[in-house]
Amino acid sequence: MTKEDFLRAVLEGEKLSDSPVDKEKYEALFTLADYNLDGKLAFDEYFLFEVLMTGPDADYYIAFTLVDRDNDGRISMADFTRLLQMGALVSKYPFNLESDWATSFFGRTADATLDFAEFTQLLKGFEGEKLSQAFSHVASSQNGKISAAQFDHILTHTMSHRSISELPPLVRANIKKVLGDEISFAQLSAWTNVIHGLDRVREAIILASDEKRHPQVTEKEFLRTARRLPLADFTPMESAIVFKIFDADNDGTISLADFETVVPVKISKSEKAAGKVEAQANQTKSKSAANHAVDVRSLV
Numbered sequence: 001m002t003k004e005d006f007l008r009a010v011l012e013g014e015k016l017s018d019s020p021v022d023k024e025k026y027e028a029l030f031t032l033a034d035y036n037l038d039g040k041l042a043f044d045e046y047f048l049f050e051v052l053m054t055g056p057d058a059d060y061y062i063a064f065t066l067v068d069r070d071n072d073g074r075i076s077m078a079d080f081t082r083l084l085q086m087g088a089l090v091s092k093y094p095f096n097l098e099s100d101w102a103t104s105f106f107g108r109t110a111d112a113t114l115d116f117a118e119f120t121q122l123l124k125g126f127e128g129e130k131l132s133q134a135f136s137h138v139a140s141s142q143n144g145k146i147s148a149a150q151f152d153h154i155l156t157h158t159m160s161h162r163s164i165s166e167l168p169p170l171v172r173a174n175i176k177k178v179l180g181d182e183i184s185f186a187q188l189s190a191w192t193n194v195i196h197g198l199d200r201v202r203e204a205i206i207l208a209s210d211e212k213r214h215p216q217v218t219e220k221e222f223l224r225t226a227r228r229l230p231l232a233d234f235t236p237m238e239s240a241i242v243f244k245i246f247d248a249d250n251d252g253t254i255s256l257a258d259f260e261t262v263v264p265v266k267i268s269k270s271e272k273a274a275g276k277v278e279a280q281a282n283q284t285k286s287k288s289a290a291n292h293a294v295d296v297r298s299l300v
């Protein structure tokens with residue numbers, strides 16, 4: 001199978017857009033599949049590729065291959081710099097490669113390189129670092145705060161497509177209502193922690209309401225329960241943001257129904273017909289696992 005055959009197979013009839021970015025992405029996919037680098041894909045290579053693609057870390061492998069352009073199996077500062085030049089971020093918010101975060105990966109002299117496992121850790125924190133740098137960039141010229149519109153703009157240009165598409169529309173629409181129009185870094189980080197921990201928010205509401213034997217829980221009850229969840233780390237500020245997001249009638253209590261009004265549980269029609277509440281819960285769980293995966297589209 002040649003590269004062209006491969007592209008045709010991967011695209012399954014979809015048109016390969018003329019943008020160089022798309023071609024680059026699929027060529028990287030081919031390089032990933034072409035283990036012996038002879039420019040052709042043998043069946044065993046394709047089989048391995050399929051196994052790789054269906055594995056839980058497929059996105060990370062693709063990302064690694066895309067970024068490791070010199071193909072030496074390690075990510076250097078030069079490779080990483082190139083990744084930044086591929087993203088839309090570069091034109092909107094400058095990314096400081098000498099930040100403590102970048103330095104902690106590549107060293108003070110920027111000559112350290114990362115293997116695959118280390119690179120996945122870098123990607124995991126990348127979105128947060130982009131967000132934090134963009135905040136500082138905007139806030140530094142205006143008294144350490146940003147407006148709700150600026151916050152939304154930063155989110156759009158630093159979060160991956162996947163994160164953006166999974167952000168419940170009501171959460172995004174209510175940023176100004178929830179955080180006001182002078183957003184501090186503390187609020188930004190509390191808000192993003194809440195968004196990343198929506199499953200834990202749901203869990204805490206269910207648990208608190210079970211213990212209370214009442215569907216409506218107060219902020220104190222929520223925070224007390226949320227802090228008892230293993231490895232959950234809700235702060236009072238985060239708890240307050242949870243209530244600003246979900247307590248639509250402003251009576252000081254929230255319920256699972258309030259939560260699901262903002263974060264609808266996605267279930268298929270057949271499941272709905274069968275009333276599979278269990279399936280619903282599992283789906284939410286697996287979705288949360290998917291949240292941690294890297295969106296390759298955000299890298300190219």
Ligand SMILES: [Ca+2]
Pocket residue numbers: 067068069070071072073074075076079
């Ligand atoms: Ca490299």
Ligand SMILES: [Ca+2]
Pocket residue numbers: 246247248249250251252253254255258
């Ligand atoms: Ca309420």
